[in-house]
Each structure stands twice: as C-alpha cells, then as structure tokens.
Amino acid sequence: MNLVVxxxxxxxxxxxxxxxxxxxxxxxxxxxxxxxTGGSTEQTASVTGVAAKGLMKFAKxxxxxxxxxxxxxxxxTDATGNYTVTGLPIGTAVLIEVSSVAxxxxxxxxxxxxxxxxxxFTLRAAAVADAAGTxxxxxxxxxxxxVAKALANGGLxxxxxxxxxxxxxxxxxxxxxxxxxxxxxxxxxxxxxAALMLAAVSRMAQQExxxxxxxxxxxxxxxxxxxxxxxxxxxxAGSSDEDVFIELSDAKDAVFNDDYDGxxxxxxxxxxxxxxxxxxxxxSAIDQAKALIANIRSNGAMLVGDGSxxxxxxxxxxxxxxxxxxxxxxDSSRELYGAVLSAANLLDEGQHVGTTVNFNASVAQVVxxxxxxxxxxxxxxxDTEASDASAAGSIGCRITYSVVYDNATDKYIARQHNFRxxxxxxxxxxxxxxxxxxxxxxxNEETQRFEVQDTSDFVRKAPAPxxxxxxxxxxxxxxxxxxxxxxxxxxxxxxxxxxxxxxxGGLSQVLNGFALKNTLALSITPSFTPVTxxxxxxxxxxxxxxxxxxxxxxxxxxxxVTATFLEDSYIESQFNxxxxxxxxxxxxxxxxxxxxxxxxxLDAAGAGFTGTVGLSGQGEVDGDQLPTSLVLRGVVTSAxxxxxxxxxxxxxxxxxxxxxxxxxxxxxNSVSNPQISINGLLAVSGRPNLVVNMNIGHAFTLGGERLxxxxxxxxxxxxxxxxxxxxxxxxxxxxxxxxxxxxGLGITLxxxxxxxxxFKSESYALGTLxxxxxKITYADGSFEQY
Numbered sequence: 123m124n125l126v127v128x129x130x131x132x133x134x135x136x137x138x139x140x141x142x143x144x145x146x147x148x149x150x151x152x153x154x155x156x157x158x159t160g161g162s163t164e165q166t167a168s169v170t171g172v173a174a175k176g177l178m179k180f181a182k183x184x185x186x187x188x189x190x191x192x193x194x195x196x197x198x199t200d201a202t203g204n205y206t207v208t209g210l211p212i213g214t215a216v217l218i219e220v221s222s223v224a225x226x227x228x229x230x231x232x233x234x235x236x237x238x239x240x241x242x243f244t245l246r247a248a249a250v251a252d253a254a255g256t257x258x259x260x261x262x263x264x265x266x267x268x269v270a271k272a273l274a275n276g277g278l279x280x281x282x283x284x285x286x287x288x289x290x291x292x293x294x295x296x297x298x299x300x301x302x303x304x305x306x307x308x309x310x311x312x313x314x315x316a317a318l319m320l321a322a323v324s325r326m327a328q329q330e331x332x333x334x335x336x337x338x339x340x341x342x343x344x345x346x347x348x349x350x351x352x353x354x355x356x357x358x359a360g361s362s363d364e365d366v367f368i369e370l371s372d373a374k375d376a377v378f379n380d381d382y383d384g385x386x387x388x389x390x391x392x393x394x395x396x397x398x399x400x401x402x403x404x405x406s407a408i409d410q411a412k413a414l415i416a417n418i419r420s421n422g423a424m425l426v427g428d429g430s431x432x433x434x435x436x437x438x439x440x441x442x443x444x445x446x447x448x449x450x451x452x453d454s455s456r457e458l459y460g461a462v463l464s465a466a467n468l469l470d471e472g473q474h475v476g477t478t479v480n481f482n483a484s485v486a487q488v489v490x491x492x493x494x495x496x497x498x499x500x501x502x503x504x505d506t507e508a509s510d511a512s513a514a515g516s517i518g519c520r521i522t523y524s525v526v527y528d529n530a531t532d533k534y535i536a537r538q539h540n541f542r543x544x545x546x547x548x549x550x551x552x553x554x555x556x557x558x559x560x561x562x563x564x565x566n567e568e569t570q571r572f573e574v575q576d577t578s579d580f581v582r583k584a585p586a587p588x589x590x591x592x593x594x595x596x597x598x599x600x601x602x603x604x605x606x607x608x609x610x611x612x613x614x615x616x617x618x619x620x621x622x623x624x625x626x627g628g629l630s631q632v633l634n635g636f637a638l639k640n641t642l643a644l645s646i647t648p649s650f651t652p653v654t655x656x657x658x659x660x661x662x663x664x665x666x667x668x669x670x671x672x673x674x675x676x677x678x679x680x681x682x683v684t685a686t687f688l689e690d691s692y693i694e695s696q697f698n699x700x701x702x703x704x705x706x707x708x709x710x711x712x713x714x715x716x717x718x719x720x721x722x723x724l725d726a727a728g729a730g731f732t733g734t735v736g737l738s739g740q741g742e743v744d745g746d747q748l749p750t751s752l753v754l755r756g757v758v759t760s761a762x763x764x765x766x767x768x769x770x771x772x773x774x775x776x777x778x779x780x781x782x783x784x785x786x787x788x789x790x791n792s793v794s795n796p797q798i799s800i801n802g803l804l805a806v807s808g809r810p811n812l813v814v815n816m817n818i819g820h821a822f823t824l825g826g827e828r829l830x831x832x833x834x835x836x837x838x839x840x841x842x843x844x845x846x847x848x849x850x851x852x853x854x855x856x857x858x859x860x861x862x863x864x865x866g867l868g869i870t871l872x873x874x875x876x877x878x879x880x881f882k883s884e885s886y887a888l889g890t891l892x893x894x895x896x897k898i899t900y901a902d903g904s905f906e907q908y
Contacts, residue, residue, distance in 0.1 A: 167251035170206040173220040173261040174303050174320050175245060175353060176229035176310075177203030179236075181220045183261075188215035188248055188278035203229075205261075210251045215280050217269070218247045220261045230345055231317075231381075232324035234310045237342040240350045247299065248272060248283045260316065263323050263353040264290050264298045270357040275398045285398040292887055292901050293361040294319055294370075295389030306383055313384045321381065322373040327352045331369045332359075361394035390899075392879060395886040404886070407867070408902050411880050411888040414867050415898060415906070417840050421812060454523055455628035455640055458539045458556060461489045462600060463619050463646070465517045465543045466552045470602040474511035491519035497545045499553045499597070518542040523629050525563065536561040537629055543600060550602045555595035556626040596639050598623025619646040620671075631675060638677030644687075645670045668692045669719070681726035693717035693737070728761035750775050769802010769814070796820050800833075810838040826853020849873075 173181055183205045185195040194216065195207045210216060222239035229236050247265030249257060259265070265287075272278050272286035291297050296315050303317035312318040327334060327348040334351035336344035359366045371391045378388045468474050468491075479491045493508040497515030508514035521539040528535055541556035603618030621642045631637040649666040669691045674684040694717045717737045724730040733756015751774040758767040775796045797819045804812040816833035827850035834843040846859035862868035866883035869891070880889040880898070889900040899905040 165212055166208065167210045167212050168206065168208040168256040169210060169216065169218065169249060169251065169259050170204070170256055171218075171247075171259045171261060172203045172302050173199045173205060173245060174203050175263055175323060175349060176231050176303075176305075176317075176320050178220060178222070178239060178245070179203055179227040179229070180223075181226045181239065182223050183207065184219045184221070185210065186217045186219065188217040188283065191217075206256075212251050215248065215250050215278055215283055217278060218249070218259060218261055220245045228346065228349070229305075229309055230324050230349070231305075231310050231312065231321035231377075232328040233341065233345050235342060235345075237346050240343075240346040243346075243350050243353075245353070248278055248287070250280050250283055258300050258302065260299055260302060262298065262303075262316075262320060263356055264294060264319065266353060266357045267293070267361060268299070271360050271398065274360070281400065282398060284401045285404075288401055288404065288901070289361055289394050289398060292392055293367075293394050295391055295890070295899075304384075312377065312382050315384070315386050315389050318377055318382055318384065319370075319374060319389070321377045322370060323352060323356075324349065325373040325377050326369055329373070331355075331373070332365065360396070362396040364393060367391060367393040390877060390890045390892075392887040392890060399886050404882075404888070404901060407882045408888050408900050410863075410865060411867055411882075412900065412904075413840075414842070414861075414863055414869075415880070415889075417837065417842060418861060419908070420809065421806070421835065421837065421842075454521070454539060455625070455631070457521055458541065458625060458628070459621055459642070459644075461519060461521055461539070462541055462543060462554050462556070462621070462625075463602075464489070465491060465519055465541075466554070466600040466602055467616065467619075468511055469514060469517055469543060469545060469552065470550060470604055472512040475509075477507045477509060479517075489519050489521050491517050493517050499542075499544050499555055514545075516542055516544040531562075534563045536563050539626060539629075541595075541626075550604060552600040552602070554598050554600050554623075554625075556598070557595045558626045558629065558632055596624040596626050598625055598642065616648055619648065620644065621646070627675065627677070631678065634678075636678040636680040637675035639675070641674050641676065643671045644673060666692050666694050666717075683723060683725045686722045688720035688722060691717075691719045691721065693719070728763075730759050732756050732759070765805050767802055767804055769800070771802075772799040773797070804835075806837070812837050816844070826850050826855070828853065828855060831859070846870075 169185070173183070178199055179201050181199045181203075183197045183199060184193060185207050186193050194210060194214075197205055197207055199205045199220065205220070207218075222241065222243040226239040226243075227236050228239045245261045245263065245266050246269040247259050247261040248269050249259045251257070268283075268286040268290040269278070271289060272282040275286070276282055287299055291299065298316055298319055301314065301316040303312070303320055304314040305311060305317050306313050312321045324345075326332075327345060330348060331352055332355040334348045334355065336347040338344045338347060356366055356370075361367075374388070374391060468479065474493075477493055479493070480488060493511060493514035494505055494516045495508045495514065496505040511517075519541055523537045523539075525534045525536045527533075538559050538561055539556060540559045541554055544553040546553060599620075599622045601618070601620040601622075602616070605615035605617060608615070621644045624639045624641050626632075627637045627639050631640075647668040647670075649668070669687040670689070672684055672686045674682055676682040719735040719737070720733070721735060722730065722732045731754070733754060736751075736753035736755070738751045738753075751772070753773075754771040755769075757765055760766055773796060797817070800814055800816045800818070802814060804814050806812055813836040814833070815835070816831065819830040821828050821830070829848040829850075830846075831848065832845045834841055836842075841864055843862045843864075844859065846857070847855065848857045848859075849855035857873040858870055860868060860870040867880070867888070869878055869880045871878050871893070876893050878891045878893060879887050880891065880900075882888055887901060889898055891898045896908040897905055898908075
C-alpha cells in the first residue's frame with residue numbers, strides 16, 4: 123500500500139501588533155515654593171499615517187478621546203492621503219475619524235481613476251497613545267472593522283482597542299494598521315501588502331460583493347457608492363463573518379495575480395472568532411502553540427519519518443526479526459516438522475499394520491506415506507516395502523501443498539515436501555532427510571487420480587554441502603522419548619520429541635527466495651487429553667506442545683535470523699479427531715492457533731526482540747486454522763544493545779479472506795481489516811522518552827484503501843493527541859491528520875491543502891503554516907522556517 127500524504131510544514135500569518143509608542147515634547151517653566159529653579163516638560167504623543175480606500179486626499183481628520191468623545195485635535199489629509207496629529211496626551215485611548223468633505227478625492231485601484239469621495243463617508247481607527255514618540259496608524263477599511271468590533275464588544279477601552287486591532291491583524295495576515303500602503307508610480311498598482319489589501323476592497327466593490335450595487339449611470343459615482351457599501355458591510359459583518367472572509371480572500375488573490383508589482387509574499391487571510399480575545403490570553407496561547415510545534419518538530423519525524431531511529435523503523439525491526447523467526451516455523455515448514463514427528467512416532471510405536479498410511483498435515487494438506495524395510499539414509503532409492511511398522515526400517519512421505527494446472531504443457535504441477543525417516547541403532551533416535559520438490563503429474567481420466575510423470579528438485583538455488591551424496595536432501599535428527607507400553611497406554615506414553623539439524627525450507631520461503639533451509643535445535647514436550655475407548659485402552663490427543671531450543675532460516679536473500687524459545691513457550695491446537703498419538707504431532711504443529719511463545723530473536727546485524735508472542739482466535743487459511751490475534755510484548759534492541767522500544771504491539775484481523783499461505787509475501791495478499799495497537803516506551807536520545815499509545819486500522823472501502831489512526835504520545839508533561847485518515851494512492855478520499863493538546867491547541871494537515879491553521883479551542887487562530895514553503899507564521903508576527 124502506497125500512502126501519499128503531503129506533510130511539509132509551514133507558512134504565513136500575522137505580523138506583530140505594533141501600536142502606539144507615542145512621544146512628544148513640550149515646554150514651559152515654573153518655580154517652586156522653596157525657590158529651587160528648574161524646568162518641567164509635559165510629554166505628549168503624535169500619531170501619523172495614511173487615510174486610504176484608496177488614498178483619501180483632502181479629507182477631514184478629527185482625533186477624539188475614545189471614551190469621552192471629546193475632540194482633541196483636528197487636521198486634514200494632504201494630496202497623498204497622509205495626516206499627522208501632535209500634542210496628544212500620553213496614555214489616552216484615541217479615536218481617529220477621517221471623513222469626506224467637499225473636494226475629498228479617493229484614488230480607486232480597481233478603475234485606475236481618482237473619484238470624488240461619496241458623501242458622509244467615514245473611516246475610523248483607534249489607538250492608545252501609550253508612549254512618547256510618534257505612532258503609525260493607518261486609517262483604512264480594516265481599522266474601521268477593528269473599531270466596529272471593539273464597540274460591539276463593550277466599547278473603546280484600551281484592552282478592547284488592543285484586542286480588536288490584533289483581531290484585524292490576524293484577519294489579513296500582517297500588521298495592516300502599521301504598514302503604510304505603497305503604490306507604483308502610476309498611483310494605482312499595489313506595491314506592498316497594505317496596498318494589496320486596499321486594492322482588494324476596490325476589487326470587491328467593482329464586482330459588487332455583498333450585493334453592493336449602484337443606481338448611478340456615472341461610473342465614478344457608481345464605484346464610489348459601491349466602495350462605501352462594501353466598507354460598511356465589512357465593518358458591520360466583522361472579521362468572523364464567513365462571507366467577508368471568502369470575498370476578501372478571493373479579491374486579494376485576484377489582485378495579487380493580476381495587478382501587483384510588489385516583492386512581498388501574498389498575505390494569508392484567516393477568519394476570526396466572533397468575540398474578542400484578550401491580548402494577554404492570545405499571547406499565552408501563542409507561547410503554548412510554539413511549544414506544541416517545537417514538540418511536533420522534535421518528535422514528529424521520530425514517529426512518522428523514515429530515519430533509522432523512527433518508531434516505524436523500530437517496529438520494522440520487530441517485524442523483521444519476528445518474520446525471520448516465523449519463517450522456519452510458519453506455513454509448510456510447520457507442517458513438515460509435524461509430519462516428520464508423526465512419521466517418526468509411528469515407527470517408534472511399531473504398531474501400524476499395512477504398507478501405506480495417510481494422515482492430515484492440516485485440513486487441506488494430506489501426508490501420504492509408505493513403509494520400507496531399508497534404513498540406510500545413504501540409499502536414495504525407494505526399496506522393499508514393509509508390511510507393518512514393526513518390520514519397517516524407514517518411512518517415506520510426501521506432503522502435497524498445491525496442484526496447479528499448466529496450460530502450456532497440459533499437465534499439473536504439484537509442490538511437495540518429500541522426506542524420509544530412518545531408524546538408527548539407538549532406540550528412539552532417527553535420521554531424517556527432507557527436500558522440497560516440484561512434481562509433474564497428469565490426471566488419469568479413468569481413475570480421476572494424479573499420476574507422477576517427473577520429479578525435479580526445485581529447492582537447489584545453489585549447491586549445498588553433501589549435495590551429490592544426499593540427492594538434494596537436507597539431513598537432520600529426530601528423537602522420540604516414550605515410556606514402555608502399559609495397560610492404560612498400549613502404545614506407550616510419549617513424553618518428549620526433538621528436532622535437530624537442517625530441514626528443507628518452507629514453500630513460501632523458497633518460492634520467494636528468502637531461505638533454502640531451516641536449522642533447528644528444538645525440544646518439544648507434548649501434553650495430552652486422555653480419551654477412554656473401552657476398558658483399559660487409552661488414546662491420547664496432543665493439545666499442547668511446549669517448545670525449547672532455537673530455529674533459524676538461511677541460504678536465501680534474507681539475513682539469517684535466529685529465534686530462541688525461552689521457558690514456558692507453547693502452542694495449542696483444537697484438533698481432536700485423530701486416532702492415536704502417531705497422528706497427533708503433525709496436527710498439533712499444523713493446527714496451532716493458540717499459545718504463547720517466549721522468544722529471543724536476533725538478526726545477523728545484532729538487532730533483536732526479547733519477549734512474548736501471544737496467539738489466539740481462529741481463522742482459516744487454505745484449510746489451516748490460524749490465529750486471528752497476535753500480541754507482541756517485549757523489548758526491541760539495536761545492534762549496539764540499546765533499548766529502542768519497550769511495550770506491546772497487538773495485531774488482529776477480522777478474517778483471512780483473500781490471503782494465501784502459499785504466497786504470504788505477495789503484494790496481492792491481504793487480510794480482512796487488520797487492526798494494530800502500539801503501547802509502549804520509545805527511547806529518545808537526549809530528551810525524555812516518549813510513551814506512545816496508538817491505534818491503526820486498515821480497511822478496504824468501495825473507493826480503495828483507508829488507514830485510520832488515533833491515539834496520543836506523552837513526553838514529560840506534554841501530551842499530543844493524534845487522529846486522522848490516510849488513503850492509499852488512487853483511493854477515493856482526502857488524507858488528513860489532526861494534532862491537538864488537552865489545552866485545546868490544534869492543527870489539521872489535509873492532503874491537497876496548501877495552508878493549515880494553528881488554532882486554540884477551534885475558536886481563534888494562533889498561526890498559519892504554508893505547506894509549500896515550509897514556514898509557520900505566528901499571530902505575534904514571528905515565524906519559523908524549516
């Protein structure tokens with residue numbers, strides 16, 4: 123599955139709020155009662171700026187006390203729309219009103235014309251003269267929006283003014299109140315962001331946004347009336363209005379693409395909450411947002427990146443070592459070991475009557491065996507048949523896994539394990555040779571049975587020691603521990619089994635080139651459920667096999683992985699329909715779907731896993747009953763023996779529909795709706811360790827494949843929650859990941875979206891990321907480039 127999701131961090135939002143540091147000077151002298159001489163200066167502040175929609179020339183400017191409404195100063199804008207007011211009292215909240223009078227002109231960017239300002243057209247701005255000096259305050263439709271929002275939220279107090287001005291800065295994506303608009307030489311083309319936003323308002327008027335029309339046939343009058351309507355509507359609707367946000371964004375983008383000659387980046391507009399947010403509260407939230415981004419930047423790559431220290435890489439180590447450990451005990455390999463044990467057990471009992479014997483390796487695979495008198499492993503010929511097990515020196519068997527029709531040859535190809543177990547001079551000790559063969563068979567139409575035409579050894583990808591002498595067979599030993607027959611157990615009591623040496627690789631191992639042989643040093647202790655069949659006669663069903671020793675796979679493209687079974691490792695089976703112990707070992711090995719394997723696994727590089735593998739549930743694959751739930755609990759270590767992950771990985775599947783055990787590594791193989799949960803400690807160098815709790819689900823939908831993710835990770839006192847859906851390439855659906863904190867901070871990354879907003883409780887913006895430019899800009903004007 124190839125999941126393609128854009129996740130580059132980034133871009134743009136608000137510049138910092140620069141309001142008024144106002145200064146001035148005054149003069150005056152005076153005396154004191156004690157006749158000390160000296161001077162005192164009463165400091166005042168000044169405000170300067172541009173009145174623009176576009177530039178308002180020769181307009182009246184009145185500065186009032188924002189609370190009392192008392193007029194403090196008056197002046198007029200000049201031929202470039204500039205104004206300056208001096209002598210304002212420091213610490214006073216002031217309201218600046220710019221109104222059209224006779225002769226007031228507006229430079230309109232949309233029509234490239236200088237038009238008469240509409241009657242009774244007023245723009246306002248509010249500021250706090252809180253320091254000596256001169257403050258830049260631009261009086262524009264955006265400052266008008268800030269004044270309207272402050273009035274709607276309780277009036278023009280200092281706190282409301284600061285919060286409303288910050289709100290507008292966040293709406294347009296930069297400090298539109300402080301930045302003077304700059305136009306090109308023609309006076310109409312925007313050359314910076316402030317001029318761009320004013321041109322956007324003119325573009326909105328020209329396109330009759332908000333249904334702002336005009337009845338005048340004079341183009342200049344018509345545009346002036348529409349400008350007034352748009353400005354009034356923006357102020358009344360406010361920065362939280364979705365229509366204002368959409369219209370402004372679209373107009374800004376249109377002007378930027380068609381009629382902008384500045385070097386600055388296009389600002390990002392962000393819809394704001396209905397209520398004002400206190401500046402100090404927003405500042406604290408911004409600090410929290412920066413901490414969140416720092417945490418995500420530090421740990422995000424570790425959680426979802428592709429480096430050697432990431433969670434994915436560490437869990438891939440688990441997968442690799444467990445897969446390597448499972449190779450020699452999976453699929454057809456497990457059936458081979460069970461069949462070998464059952465065949466050796468049949469010889470050991472010596473009670474079978476007849477030359478042939480058949481038993482199930484699993485529900486689907488049948489083991490066909492024949493007894494022979496000879497017991498020399500060097501004798502590769504099928505020699506004289508024995509009439510019963512007591513007279514047999516060996517038993518030869520084939521396990522057929524699949525018979526596939528070949529159109530080209532009109533024949534069937536059978537894939538089989540071929541093995542032979544030989545008696546030795548020591549009771550309970552046997553030799554076994556095994557190989558994987560490709561057999562050509564034809565269907566006898568009369569008998570409807572397959573008949574052998576040709577046998578070739580398809581295991582041999584490369585020469586093996588003793589190949590010519592062993593006929594392509596791998597050699598191993600089998601040991602059977604049995605108490606003498608008794609009245610209760612007429613076949614004797616089977617108490618131990620052991621496999622050691624080299625066995626032919628499993629079907630999937632060899633077909634995929636992963637391994638040619640499996641090397642075992644395995645001790646097996648069976649447990650029984652006695653079943654009484656008549657007086658004094660007991661037959662025993664093996665219900666559990668306890669494992670000890672090691673297994674490894676080698677000879678193929680995969681590096682050698684060795685799995686050691688620790689104390690109390692076992693597998694269980696629910697098979698209970700066989701007659702006698704001689705048929706039980708194979709069915710228990712092949713039918714294992716429950717149990718706990720305590721293992722230590724190391725790959726060739728030294729990375730490994732030590733812990734438990736828990737098996738449970740029931741699912742059917744090609745006739746085999748396999749576990750539907752696998753739980754790994756343990757520690758993943760690096761080649762340097764450093765702990766990489768300590769915890770639990772739980773994998774469960776709904777069913778094995780669509781999965782073939784004969785080709786487990788095929789890209790076409792699939793299981794139904796696998797669910798994975800990861801809970802554990804992820805070691806982090808130089809920082810507190812991460813505690814990861816993640817749930818991952820995979821599903822096939824009508825439109826393709828979907829991966830769902832939920833959970834969280836904790837690092838010290840920080841908690842980051844994660845949720846989302848990822849869709850495979852070509853699938854229907856939009857991939858998205860949401861990251862959030864218990865404090866209400868959050869951000870959502872969506873495939874196909876260029877920008878992502880960093881928010882507080884989904885009510886107001888704290889920053890914006892540009893996914894193309896790898897840049898995040900916070901609401902205080904600061905930014906980070908990655």
